[in-house]
Structures are given as structure tokens and as C-alpha cells.
Amino acid sequence: MAYTGLSSRMSSIIATVMPKIAITVAERNSTDHPRIDLATVENWVVRDELVAIYKEAIARELSPENLSYPRGFGGDPDLLSALASFFNTYFRPAIQVQPSHIVLTAGASSCLDQLLYTICDAGDSVLVPAPYWNGFDFHLTLRTDVTVLPVSSPSLSTTVSAAILPALNTAYETAPDPARVKALIFTNPHNPLGQCYTKNIIKEVVRWCGRKEICFVGDEVYGLSEFRQRTGEEGFVSALNLVKEMKERKRDDEIDDETNAEEKENNGRELPRTKLNAKESDIDLSRVHIIWSLSKDLGCSGLRMAALISQDNTPLLTGMRLLSTPLLSSSSMLLAAALFSSAKLHTIVKLNRVRLARAYAIIIEAQLRRWGAEFMEARAGCFVWARLLVRSGRTEGGVDVMGHELVKGMVSGHAEPSSDWEMQQIGRLKDGGVLVSPGHAYHLGAWPREVRLGEDHICRRGGQVEGRATQNWLMFGAGKEKERYRGGY
Numbered sequence: 001m002a003y004t005g006l007s008s009r010m011s012s013i014i015a016t017v018m019p020k021i022a023i024t025v026a027e028r029n030s031t032d033h034p035r036i037d038l039a040t041v042e043n044w045v046v047r048d049e050l051v052a053i054y055k056e057a058i059a060r061e062l063s064p065e066n067l068s069y070p071r072g073f074g075g076d077p078d079l080l081s082a083l084a085s086f087f088n089t090y091f092r093p094a095i096q097v098q099p100s101h102i103v104l105t106a107g108a109s110s111c112l113d114q115l116l117y118t119i120c121d122a123g124d125s126v127l128v129p130a131p132y133w134n135g136f137d138f139h140l141t142l143r144t145d146v147t148v149l150p151v152s153s154p155s156l157s158t159t160v161s162a163a164i165l166p167a168l169n170t171a172y173e174t175a176p177d178p179a180r181v182k183a184l185i186f187t188n189p190h191n192p193l194g195q196c197y198t199k200n201i202i203k204e205v206v207r208w209c210g211r212k213e214i215c216f217v218g219d220e221v222y223g224l225s226e227f228r229q230r231t232g233e234e235g236f237v238s239a240l241n242l243v244k245e246m247k248e249r250k251r252d253d254e255i256d257d258e259t260n261a262e263e264k265e266n267n268g269r270e271l272p273r274t275k276l277n278a279k280e281s282d283i284d285l286s287r288v289h290i291i292w293s294l295s296k297d298l299g300c301s302g303l304r305m306a307a308l309i310s311q312d313n314t315p316l317l318t319g320m321r322l323l324s325t326p327l328l329s330s331s332s333m334l335l336a337a338a339l340f341s342s343a344k345l346h347t348i349v350k351l352n353r354v355r356l357a358r359a360y361a362i363i364i365e366a367q368l369r370r371w372g373a374e375f376m377e378a379r380a381g382c383f384v385w386a387r388l389l390v391r392s393g394r395t396e397g398g399v400d401v402m403g404h405e406l407v408k409g410m411v412s413g414h415a416e417p418s419s420d421w422e423m424q425q426i427g428r429l430k431d432g433g434v435l436v437s438p439g440h441a442y443h444l445g446a447w448p449r450e451v452r453l454g455e456d457h458i459c460r461r462g463g464q465v466e467g468r469a470t471q472n473w474l475m476f477g478a479g480k481e482k483e484r485y486r487g488g489y
Contacts, residue, residue: 057338194378
């Protein structure tokens with residue numbers, strides 16, 4: 001083989017990662033007939049409104065300066081101010097978010113990578129409740145050499161529940177080296193289940209992180225995509241909203257700062273900083289970091305724009321700014337600033353929820369319930385988690401063998417199809433023109449995830465194609481760019 005010049009580090013990364021994503025890469029490079037892609041999570045429901053705002057911004061505001069390096073350190077100052085107002089309006093923080101609390105990054109994946117590079121050393125570990133987005137397996141490890149430790153609940157139905165607390169204890173205590181666990185990546189609303197944790201659970205999880213002296217990293221990229229809420233339920237709650245404990249700690253710190261300033265002025269020494277009031281809380285705000293992006297809630301995955309909010313850790317923010325500033329795009333920040341200063345923003349946020357709810361209803365009522373498919377009810381996000389069962393072609397007495405055995409086993413709670421069998425069924429869907437994600441890729445077996453709640457006609461079209469490709473337990477997601485599939489429906 002010719003000399004590659006690769007470092008041993010990159011050689012190892014390629015050998016480890018490429019086999020896992022080879023099929024996805026091949027699909028993206030394929031020149032075959034277009035497929036309905038339900039395997040890539042994108043939100044298309046408000047894109048027409050967004051494009052109108054962006055076209056106007058380019059026509060009105062694009063100037064030679066926008067082709068220069070971006071202003072600011074960690075983000076354009078005007079955009080940071082607009083984002084602070086946005087978070088204070090929609091995420092209801094206990095402490096008002098200030099522009100100085102925010103660092104912009106080139107997308108949420110880049111934000112996670114940079115954050116772990118800032119808080120972890122090579123060989124450290126992070127906890128991630130399973131099932132989780134399969135991108136974590138390589139986005140969190142490519143550059144940082146961090147180990148992802150899945151946190152497994154007793155069952156799928158208890159994943160987004162108080163069962164997470166004993167599961168965290170178990171995962172932490174059984175880690176190869178608990179002292180090297182540096183963070184918990186906590187996705188809320190949950191990806192891929194599309195459900196929300198309660199405020200009390202989030203509070204207890206953040207407290208748990210404080211006791212273990214690890215960082216709580218709240219991945220809240222679907223925070224504004226909650227489209228269903230039962231009567232009496234509290235709905236999505238941001239970790240920024242954790243009641244008065246955060247305010248109490250902030251006031252204590254401010255008092256300490258004032259006292260220390262006086263003491264230092266009088267006798268040149270500082271008093272020790274007051275510790276958290278144990279009776280009040282063991283939440284450590286310096287360890288709470290929230291990630292949000294334009295990709296999911298506002299359907300702008302191609303802009304590559306995300307924000308880290310950290311309200312009591314200046315050194316960490318400085319490190320993040322050093323890493324992120326060279327990667328920011330002046331053009332993306334121009335468009336984002338136009339969106340967050342637009343009088344139409346509130347309408348777009350509302351439309352996003354309404355249209356996601358409509359797309360979800362099409363999937364659930366017109367497809368899954370009609371087919372008798374088993375699925376997890378979602379209330380947020382752009383995906384549906386459902387069990388796929390396709391006829392095996394082997395029959396005994398007119399009954400499909402695989403289908404009969406699997407359904408019987410599922411009822412008794414014993415059978416679980418293998419990942420090989422699952423991939424065979426996904427291959428059948430692919431042959432029929434539909435791409436879906438396998439459940440085992442999310443660290444949970446045999447529940448392919450359907451994604452992309454999108455235009456109504458795409459929802460229905462995807463279901464029709466899957467109906468031809470499969471014959472028994474079906475799953476369905478939605479959405480593909482309408483330019484690609486316009487015509488022929």
C-alpha cells in the first residue's frame with residue numbers, strides 16, 4: 001500500500017468509524033433513483049417561512065463586511081444579545097441568560113466535541129442514557145478520545161422516568177474507572193423516544209451530577225419541538241429553569257464576591273468562598289451546560305449554528321470561545337441574526353409545533369394505528385420509534401414463521417429479533433425506496449426509528465411505499481425535500 005501519511009490516531013479512527021457509517025456514506029453518494037430518506041433527522045415544516053426571512057435579509061443586509069471574518073469572540077455581539085433574549089423568552093431560565101453566558105459554535109455536534117475537549121482528557125468517560133442518537137458514538141469520540149458509557153434503564157418504557165436515577169448510579173459505579181467519568185450527556189426532549197423528563201427528575205439528575213462532581217450537559221436541541229401535551233402535564237422544562245436553587249447559589253456567590261473585595265481591599269486577603277447551602281441544594285451551576293441549535297427546532301441544519309449556555313464558568317467559556325471562533329461563519333450569523341430579530345419568529349415557533357403535530361397525526365392515525373404497528377407515543381421532536389416486522393417468506397400451514405414466532409414472543413416478553421434479521425427487513429424497505437434507521441444502532445434492539453416529520457404529502461407517500469415493501473408490522477416516519485420528490489405523486 002502506498003504511503004498514507006496518516007497518524008496512528010487517525011488510522012485508528014478510520015478503522016473504527018468507517019465500517020459503522022459505510023452504508024450511510026454510500027447512500028449519500030449514491031446516484032441511483034432518489035429514495036424517501038426517513039433515516040436522517042431534519043425538520044422541514046417551517047422552511048418556507050425561514051427562506052422568506054433569509055432572502056429578505058440577504059437582499060437588505062448583505063454587505064462586503066459579511067465576507068470578512070466574523071465579529072466578536074465566540075459569536076457576533078448583536079447575535080449573542082438576540083439569542084439571550086430568545087432563551088429568556090422560550091426557555092424560562094431561573095437566572096436571566098446574558099450574552100456573556102453564550103458561546104456560538106458551528107453546530108451542536110461541534111459544540112459537544114469542543115465541550116468534551118474542554119472538560120475531558122483522553123481516556124476519560126461520559127455517561128449517556130440509552131437508547132441514544134447513534135451519532136454520539138463517533139461525534140463524542142473522534143477527536144477527544146473519550147469513552148461513551150451507555151446508561152440502561154430496566155425497560156424501554158421506563159427510559160424517560162425516575163428509573164434513570166438508579167440506572168445512573170449503576171453505570172457510574174460499574175464504570176471501568178468512576179474517577180474518570182467527567183460528564184453526563186442528557187438529551188431532553190429525548191432522542192430517539194420523543195418524550196420529556198419532568199422537572200423533578202431533571203433536578204435530581206443535576207443534583208446527582210453535583211454529588212459525583214461531574215458536568216451535566218443538557219442537549220436541548222428539540223426544546224421547542226414539543227407538539228403534544230396531556231392535560232395536567234408540565235411539558236418540556238429546560239435545565240435552565242431549575243427553580244430557586246440556582247438563584248440562591250448565585251446570590252451567595254455575589255455576596256461572597258462583594259465580601260472578598262472588601263476584605264482584599266482592607267487587608268490584602270480573600271475569605272474562602274461560601275459553599276452551597278446543603279439544605280437548599282447541591283446543584284453546582286458551574287457544572288451545568290446547555291446546548292441548543294437552529295438545526296431541529298428551527299429547521300436550519302445546514303446553517304451549522306449552535307449555542308452553549310453556561311452561567312457560572314468563565315474559564316470554560318473562554319476555552320470554548322478559543323475553539324469555536326475560527327469555525328464560525330459570518331454568513332450564517334447574518335441569517336441567524338435576521339431570524340432572531342424578526343417579528344415573525346414567535347409565529348414560526350408556534351407554526352413549528354402545529355405542523356409537527358399534524359405530521360405526527362398523519363403517521364399515527366393514518367398509518368401506524370391502521371396497520372396495527374407497535375410504537376412509542378412521542379410528544380416532541382421529529383421522529384417516531386416503532387417496531388418493524390416484515391414477512392420472512394417461510395410459512396407453515398399458511399402462517400408466516402418469522403412473523404408468528406416474533407409476535408408470539410413479544411406478547412410473552414421473551415423474543416427479540418437479531419440485528420441481522422433487523423437489517424434484512426430494513427434492506428427490504430430500501431429496495432422499496434424507503435430508508436430507515438435500525439434500532440440496534442441506538443443501543444436498543446429491533447426498534448427501527450422513523451424520522452423527519454415533514455410535508456403532509458411526503459408522510460403519505462412514504463407510507464404507501466412502505467406498504468408495498470412490507471406486509472406485516474410496519475413503521476413510518478416522514479419527510480424528504482419536496483424539490484427532490486415534487487411531481488409524480
